[in-house]
Amino acid sequence: MLKADSVTYIHGARTTDDLAKGSRADVPGVRDVSLTVERGAIIGLLGPNGSGKTTLLRVLAGVLAPTAGRVTLDGVNLASIARRERARRIAVVPQETHLAFDFSVREVVLMGRYPHLGAFELEGPHDLVVARDALAATGTEHLEHRPFATLSGGEKQRVVIASALAQQADLLLLDEPTASLDLGYQLAIASLVARLNRERGLTVVVATHDLNFAAGLCGSLVLLRGGTMLGSGPTAETLTAASIQALYDVDARVWFDQGAGRIAVLPIEKTRHV
Amino acid sequence: MSDVRRRLFGWTALLGAVALAAIVGAPLVGTTRINLARAFDSAVPFADNVDAQILFIARLPRVLAAALVGAALAAAGVVFQALLRNPLATPFTLGVSAGAALGAVLAISLKLQVSLWGVSAVTGASFAGSLGAVAIVYALARARHQGFSTNVLLLAGVTLNSFFSALILFVQYIADPNETVQTLRWLMGDLGVAGYGPILAALPPTIAAFVAFAWLPKTMNLLSLGADAAESRGVDVARAQRVAFFAASLATGAAVSLGGPIGFIGIIVPHLVRLLVGADHRIVLPAAALLGAAFLIGCDVVARLVMAPVELPVGIITSMIGGPFFLWLLVRQR
Numbered sequence: 001m002l003k004a005d006s007v008t009y010i011h012g013a014r015t016t017d018d019l020a021k022g023s024r025a026d027v028p029g030v031r032d033v034s035l036t037v038e039r040g041a042i043i044g045l046l047g048p049n050g051s052g053k054t055t056l057l058r059v060l061a062g063v064l065a066p067t068a069g070r071v072t073l074d075g076v077n078l079a080s081i082a083r084r085e086r087a088r089r090i091a092v093v094p095q096e097t098h099l100a101f102d103f104s105v106r107e108v109v110l111m112g113r114y115p116h117l118g119a120f121e122l123e124g125p126h127d128l129v130v131a132r133d134a135l136a137a138t139g140t141e142h143l144e145h146r147p148f149a150t151l152s153g154g155e156k157q158r159v160v161i162a163s164a165l166a167q168q169a170d171l172l173l174l175d176e177p178t179a180s181l182d183l184g185y186q187l188a189i190a191s192l193v194a195r196l197n198r199e200r201g202l203t204v205v206v207a208t209h210d211l212n213f214a215a216g217l218c219g220s221l222v223l224l225r226g227g228t229m230l231g232s233g234p235t236a237e238t239l240t241a242a243s244i245q246a247l248y249d250v251d252a253r254v255w256f257d258q259g260a261g262r263i264a265v266l267p268i269e270k271t272r273h274v
Numbered sequence: 275m276s277d278v279r280r281r282l283f284g285w286t287a288l289l290g291a292v293a294l295a296a297i298v299g300a301p302l303v304g305t306t307r308i309n310l311a312r313a314f315d316s317a318v319p320f321a322d323n324v325d326a327q328i329l330f331i332a333r334l335p336r337v338l339a340a341a342l343v344g345a346a347l348a349a350a351g352v353v354f355q356a357l358l359r360n361p362l363a364t365p366f367t368l369g370v371s372a373g374a375a376l377g378a379v380l381a382i383s384l385k386l387q388v389s390l391w392g393v394s395a396v397t398g399a400s401f402a403g404s405l406g407a408v409a410i411v412y413a414l415a416r417a418r419h420q421g422f423s424t425n426v427l428l429l430a431g432v433t434l435n436s437f438f439s440a441l442i443l444f445v446q447y448i449a450d451p452n453e454t455v456q457t458l459r460w461l462m463g464d465l466g467v468a469g470y471g472p473i474l475a476a477l478p479p480t481i482a483a484f485v486a487f488a489w490l491p492k493t494m495n496l497l498s499l500g501a502d503a504a505e506s507r508g509v510d511v512a513r514a515q516r517v518a519f520f521a522a523s524l525a526t527g528a529a530v531s532l533g534g535p536i537g538f539i540g541i542i543v544p545h546l547v548r549l550l551v552g553a554d555h556r557i558v559l560p561a562a563a564l565l566g567a568a569f570l571i572g573c574d575v576v577a578r579l580v581m582a583p584v585e586l587p588v589g590i591i592t593s594m595i596g597g598p599f600f601l602w603l604l605v606r607q608r
Binding site for chain 1: 278279282355356359360361489492495496497498499500502503505506507508509510548552553554556
């Protein structure tokens with residue numbers, strides 16, 4: 001169970017003095033966010049650009065240390081857990097991955113084995129088994145020997161998810177995993193994440209802009225705007241016309257669609273123009 | 275045996291053999307033919323043995339210097355490229371060589387004649403200059419950021435490069451014109467070292483840098499995913515970046531103070547190696563060091579022979595090969 005207790009992160013601030021002065025306007029921070037990620041849950045982080053979704057994910061991943069408050073993993077302060085140990089329990093999938101060099105898909109997936117290996121230890125047969133299993137789970141086994149750079153956006157995202165799976169963490173944090181993908185790939189990623197949650201018991205926290213993606217995938221939602229939490233709760237109660245208005249200043253129709261078996265969102269227009 | 279291990283052993287064995295062949299073969303090549311049997315004939319005293327003198331005094335130090343400088347610059351190139359996540363970075367991108375050049379030019383212009391343990395003032399001053407540049411760039415990269423910003427690092431390095439170049443021009447302008455020739459020759463990159471002293475002096479910092487390099491390849495692989503992704507997989511990114519920066523700078527400083535700023539080795543060799551062995555730094559790094567040694571020895575043989583009896587500074591040869599190669603890389607990049 002991952003828990004955030006009134007977590008605040010202000011970029012560049014290291015003391016409470018800095019904190020009082022506030023954040024540089026261009027870097028979104030988060031203020032006083034508390035949330036609990038129960039084992040096996042899929043939680044969506046919703047909010048407009050600059051609302052602090054990515055910052056919150058990075059704090060939850062332990063990549064950023066909170067300026068105030070704390071994040072605990074099964075009751076242990078995340079900051080006190082060694083990096084490699086943390087990486088064996090929490091895996092992160094960034095929004096987009098550009099490699100600086102021309103690694104193959106297999107090499108990228110094997111990079112997920114880093115926290116399981118000694119400093120000079122090379123990957124053994126067991127690591128290859130884990131990597132192939134991760135490739136199979138994401139439907140990318142046929143790409144194993146391809147250069148990563150030659151893949152399409154959707155293929156890249158699935159391979160990066162496979163690399164995260166190779167970490168064998170039970171908590172997966174995804175940052176707008178469908179932001180640069182077309183409709184088909186968006187749905188493919190959603191069903192992949194749902195299946196990993198169902199079959200492998202992965203706990204998932206996913207930041208997204210796509211309200212229908214969130215409605216179909218997430219059991220509960222956390223709403224962020226301007227770095228503070230507007231609300232949280234089960235998706236059916238949280239994803240409402242009122243909350244979309246509060247988050248985005250957008251007038252939207254929200255209904256339970258019998259055919260789809262889930263909530264559907266139709267944004268109509270922006271009500272306040274900036 | 276794992277795939278990585280098999281490729282690592284295969285490539286190091288192959289390129290190691292190439293480097294060794296270059297070290298053994300290159301001293302035998304030159305404008306004067308030497309008789310090997312006579313050179314190793316212990317009956318002839320060394321003072322009278324012209325073949326042995328050519329082999330051990332004129333040629334071997336040059337070849338060993340080329341091996342050391344080539345290995346250091348190629349490996350430093352790999353590390354800087356991984357650190358900056360930019361395949362077009364070179365060991366000179368961050369101003370290390372410009373600092374070294376300023377040191378050397380000052381020593382030449384001030385006619386510093388002191389030498390210590392066979393190391394001339396020019397060599398010592400250029401090494402000091404490279405360390406100074408490293409310190410400035412590092413302080414700048416730290417100042418604007420709580421961590422270690424590679425963007426600031428890059429900008430600071432590029433700016434420092436042109437600032438030092440201006441200082442060098444200034445010193446040259448007010449200096450005695452006679453020294454300009456010596457300065458120019460140094461700036462071209464030249465392996466005409468005097469004896470084994472400078473090589474021995476460059477050895478400790480180079481070895482220290484390579485010991486640090488040994489720790490880096492796996493983290494460099496992960497860094498190419500991006501700093502956040504590497505951190506989330508358990509890499510101590512800030513520490514890896516610090517080690518990479520200082521070790522690569524140290525290797526560059528040692529190489530440049532020994533052979534001058536020999537251009538393009540630090541980018542041609544890493545790219546050739548990546549074409550051969552792939553992207554995995556665990557193989558790329560040792561392979562680049564070995565190929566860098568062999569490549570620079572080869573270039574130096576060409577420099578000695580192409581306009582014989584005139585010996586060209588090797589930097590002219592590497593730049594003539596490297597310039598077009600660099601452009602080809604730029605065009606080839608997606």
